[in-house]
Amino acid sequence: MxxxxxxxxxxxxxxxxxxxxxxxxxxxxxxxxxxxxxxxxxxxxxxxxxxxxxxxxxxxxxxxxxxxxxxxxxxxxxxxxxxxxxxxxxxxxxxxxxxxxxxxxxxxxxxxxxxxxxxxxxxxxxxxxxxxxxxxxxxxxxxxxIVPALLEKAGDRLIFNDDVFDWTDLPSSVAVFGTGVIGLELGQALHRLGVRTHLYGRGGSIGPLTDPAVINYAATQFASEFPVDWTADVDIERDGDQVVVRSNAGEERFDFLLAATGRxxxxxxxxxxxxxxxxxxxxxxxxxxxxxxxxxxxxxxxxxxxxxxxxxxxxxxxxxxxxxxxxxFPHSYRRKRRTPLSIVFSDPQIAIAGRSHAELVRDRMDFVIGEVSFEDQGRSRVMGLNRGILRVYGDRPSGLLLGAELIGPSAEHLAHLIAWSIESRLTVPELLDRPFYHPVIEEGLRTALRHLNHELGFGPNPPLRCIDCGPGG
Missing domain, CATH: 3.50.50.60 (FAD/NAD(P)-binding domain)
Structure with missing residues (x-):
């Protein structure tokens, strides 16, 4: 040896x-x-x-x-x-x-x-x-x-998230390129702190989302708060200490160009x-x-x-x-991986727990979908946080919960509950037997599960509108 x-x-x-x-x-x-x-x-x-x-x-x-x-x-x-x-x-x-x-x-x-x-x-x-x-x-x-060649035209006005956290003051304007996790989080945060911000994307993607219904909802929500171009065709040039960005949305000048285009x-x-x-x-x-x-x-x-x-x-x-x-080594063992969990700390928050919609479609899984809107969800409306949609996916043959995609209040906590449930291999009927307090945002998850339960053939169709219907609702 x-x-x-x-x-x-x-x-x-x-x-x-x-x-x-x-x-x-x-x-x-x-x-x-x-x-x-x-x-x-x-x-x-x-x-x-x-x-x-x-x-x-x-x-x-x-x-x-x-x-x-x-x-x-x-x-x-x-x-x-x-x-x-x-x-x-x-x-x-x-x-x-x-x-x-x-x-x-x-x-x-x-x-x-x-x-x-x-x-x-x-x-x-x-x-x-x-x-x-x-x-x-x-x-x-x-x-x-990753630095696309197009963005290099910004010269020393091209920055990355690494640079942002060394700032000693906030700039007056930033163009953010990339609508993934980093672009969404930093773009929205800078906008809310008074920095003139424009978010530019390419293929219409929003964070890690793959469910078309959730993507469409998220696109509307973010675009209603600050300038976003999800499918931008841009040209960039440097003019003195500023970066000029020309797109189908027009021409704008920025102090910095923040690249959030992947790693x-x-x-x-x-x-x-x-x-x-x-x-x-x-x-x-x-x-x-x-x-x-x-x-x-x-x-x-x-x-x-x-x-x-x-x-x-x-x-x-x-x-x-x-x-x-x-x-x-030389002994090498394969270990089971934990249930996937991904969270974006935007507002509303975005999350995927378990299998994504795209993965289920790709693998030709026999699945059905349950859904809830947070716009009329009781606790969310009380707190003025009633924006969002949750879509849960269930396996038709077994009734197992497979995954979920959502944008909404407390998504970071709901996603954990969903991921733990999937890790425990719980069926949708078993989840509905768990306790839900009133009034809490988690009742929105129960509403989505009830819709999913009906689509799986295990229960009646719940009302489309209710204030988090109780155990008999």
């Missing part, structure tokens, strides 16, 4: 890498993480946490300006951009500090602060020139923003050409999603490097599986 420097080498100290390290250490002490870039994880530095800090400020202002609905009056809510961004940066740095504290708690010598490239399947060349070897290697090098895996500069790995069209190693093993090699892939589902909890799960299998 070869005499390796380490049993497991992990490229990247982000969420997936840290998770892989913790899992691998359960089986061997000979584990090393290698990362020459900034520590602190994408989520804490430039993703989940700082974006939610900006959104929280935007929502606070929006709620204050909407109190007239309740017969209350107040003056205009002024935005101090410097103070807004001071809090964003301070809290962001605090979250990053927590992550760095965790890394410092790892065994001394288990983190190498250099970059690494593959020399072969089991050898890594460090940026210092040192060569190390490992019995198995985990690629957890994360991802970076690509950081695997193009780690020497994959020196390995035996097969790569897909994106240059990512082909791998088994249940073991995270790349082909039949001793190399594993996890997190945004896999560029499958770029979400923190998925990266952590993938890191755990990759770390275990790398440490136990």
């Amino acid at each position: 070869a005499d390796f420097d380490f049993d497991v080498a992990i490229l990247g100290a982000g969420t997936a890498g840290m998770s892989a390290y913790r899992e691998a250490r359960k089986y061997t002490d000979r584990v090393v993480m290698i990362d020459g870039g900034p520590l602190g994880t994408t989520c804490a530095r430039v993703g989940c946490m700082p974006s939610k800090l900006l959104i929280a400020a935007a929502e606070a202002r929006h709620r204050a300006e909407g109190i007239g609905l309740f017969g209350l009056e107040t003056g205009p809510v002024l935005v101090d951009g410097v103070r807004v961004m001071n809090r964003v940066r301070a809290e962001r740095d605090r979250f990053v500090g927590f992550v760095n504290d965790a890394i410092e708690g790892f065994d001394p010598g288990s983190l190498i602060r250099e970059f690494a490239r593959f020399a072969d399947d089991q050898s890594l060349l460090l940026s210092s020139g040192r060569m190390i070897s490992a019995r198995s290697i985990v690629i957890a090098t994360g991802s970076r923003p 690509q895996a950081n695997v193009d500069n780690i020497g994959l050409e020196n390995t035996t790995l097969k790569l897909d069209a994106r240059g990512v190693p082909t791998y088994d999603r249940l073991s995270m093993r790349a082909g039949y090699s001793d190399i594993f892939v996890a997190g945004d490097s896999a560029i499958d589902v770029a979400l923190l909890h998925e990266a952590a799960d993938e890191g755990r599986v990759a770390g275990e299998n790398a440490a136990r």
